[in-house]
């Protein structure tokens with residue numbers, strides 16, 4: 001029994017504040033459209049338009065082309081692989097450096113004054129993440145975002161979902177539109193996933209005082225920290241609880257029907273499997289997570305988001 005389950009026997013009141021989450025545990029790879037992935041290709045019907053963002057609320061800072069971001073990541077990965085293979089310090093060669101954009105370089109902001117294609121964020125088959133509220137008949141969830149900052153979403157990417165039945169997708173879209181420019185932090189390096197179900201408990205600030213103290217005492221006696229070890233799991237995940245460590249809790253209600261929304265998926269800046277990793281290359285704010293909430297009345301209502 002893991003500590004995350006054990007604590008509920010010692011502190012039974014916590015059972016009311018427990019949910020299972022599925023950590024996705026992404027690893028860079030080459031996922032296909034028939035697999036769950038983070039940042040991988042989406043099973044997209046040929047006859048359905050790819051989403052384009054025409055919002056006028058983009059906040060533009062450093063813009064790069066998709067090609068530049070991929071080239072930059074290939075160069076850094078090669079330098080890392082050389083260092084690992086030779087034991088020498090990490091070093092980018094002069095020839096490689098000549099291929100990298102300067103730190104101050106940006107594509108002209110005018111490049112963002114056109115419809116910006118969304119990019120794949122995650123594709124999840126129901127068999128890999130059964131524990132969320134799937135709309136009737138759906139067995140495939142796709143998450144995309146516009147890879148620019150939006151003032152209306154707190155300077156975060158704008159997220160859209162597609163719920164599908166995979167068997168209904170016949171011919172798939174051959175050529176996926178690419179955004180003219182991106183904030184590089186929002187271009188997701190394709191990763192395969194290794195789902196793992198973990199028990200989570202409510203963010204400590206949202207527990208009744210007495211229960212929080214009991215849970216913290218139980219954790220401390222075992223050399224653990226409730227917040228770090230027993231509450232919200234690290235990394236990309238589906239379901240579970242959000243942390244509110246950055247802003248304190250605020251309501252996330254559906255703009256279409258007013259219902260309180262439920263956490264669906266978390267896009268994290270890092271993973272922690274004993275040591276920190278950054279497999280997806282996504283950076284949310286200063287290393288935070290973007291929580292994406294879904295309406296429990298109708299999963300097709302617009303999503304809510306919070307950065308924490």
Ligand SMILES: [Zn+2]
Pocket residue numbers: 053054055058116146147148150158
């Ligand atoms: Zn946009």
Ligand SMILES: [Zn+2]
Pocket residue numbers: 254255256257258259295296297298301
């Ligand atoms: Zn709603």
